Amino acid sequence: MKQAIVGAAIAIMVCEAASKAGAEPKPSFTETRHPLEPRCAYVRDLDILHRTEADVAALRDLFKSTPLLIFPRRAGDKGFLSPAELQEFIKEFDEDHDAEALARPADFPNRMLHPFVQIPGVEHMSPRGFYSAPELYGIKNFSVTPEEVLADVHLWHTDLGGHPFKLPNVVTGFHFIKQPVIGGETDFISGQTIYEALPEPMKRACAQIVLELDRGAFLSGDTIVDYAGAMKVRRPGSQRNDAAIQCVPLLYGPEPAVLPQSGFLESVAGWSRERSDAWLRKFMHDHVLPHSERHSLYTSLAGGSNECANFNCVKTSTARRRFSVQWRPGDVAVLDNRKFVHAAAPYMRYRKYADSDQRLLLQTFLPTHRPLTYLPPREWDAAALVDAGWAADAQEADDAVRAARAFFDEKCKLKSSDCGTCASSGGDGEGVPTAPVVCGDASGGGAAEAPAVAS
């Protein structure tokens, strides 16, 4: 006992000495990495409402390397965060957040990123899910349901990706109030993890193409996807709508991240729908979705030969790209929307299940001033597409590279109406010198609104 008391006294003296010496206060939380994707972490024991400066500094650091943070409800917590409390917390994760738009949303309609129901006084926050109540957050006769096109498909997307005039948010925030017992999860795939696992020829190739997206065609049901979100399904007779097409890179920066937005894909720029659909399906199956490792397993198990070309050889899967997060009431989540694609679990098969008929979350797409970062290649190299197996011949490769080059030539000019920063994706050499260019209200406002989608 005496030893314990002496030990405690020494500990107090050490703390006091550290305090007098100006030692940094320590953050109050602990973190656990997601077992399938270390770029996702569960942050425990943080008192969100009484976070300290040390907490915030450590969380910002963590968010740079771990762009999906989940804050499970602490034991003993009562109630939920209010929309305003949640917004104040989410703001900590984007130092470039658009304070003007948050404070005066009516003055900046093009910087209101979500198209959903707005909460009076906290308009950038929206209640989502499937839920109704006589009144919720000051909204009378509140009722929300998910979009019908998401009933039975995984829509792999980034929030606002390919929007005609809104600058996609850095941070998407969630707070779960009611969750189904079965269903209601969100699936994520890290664009950085996809990129890192690509064979070298594909790493080179993915900087050489851009994607043409049409968000409206998906939401109208003209060009949807299969359940897995890998195979395009075109409504018979539907036509490409040139006026609605928005080009986006496949590869974003500053850390290389491949973000295949399969749901909104119209085509790979320069290619026909048929060619693009075939590329998408193979790319999603082989390099994005989790059953993609079979071929590499054959190769490694058979020592590079084809001896092991039957399914019995596959004993385990090494795929760790796609993972599901099953939310629980009270969870808060902060997502770097420019580093992951995500998809809500299709709701058709669980929503009428007992105990699974309600879902309610608060969601925000936080407006930002941070420009997108593009990573055009240091050299245009159509042969890279042939090497990667993406183009059948030089002509097909040239067609895609010509279209990509036109996109980057346009985006990487320093213009006040541009929305991006260009850096080089190539090797160890010097990057293309650039300066940030920020989208403002003048960046195309007035175009037709394209709805965002559920998470």
Ligand SMILES: [Fe+2]
């Ligand atoms: Fe989303």
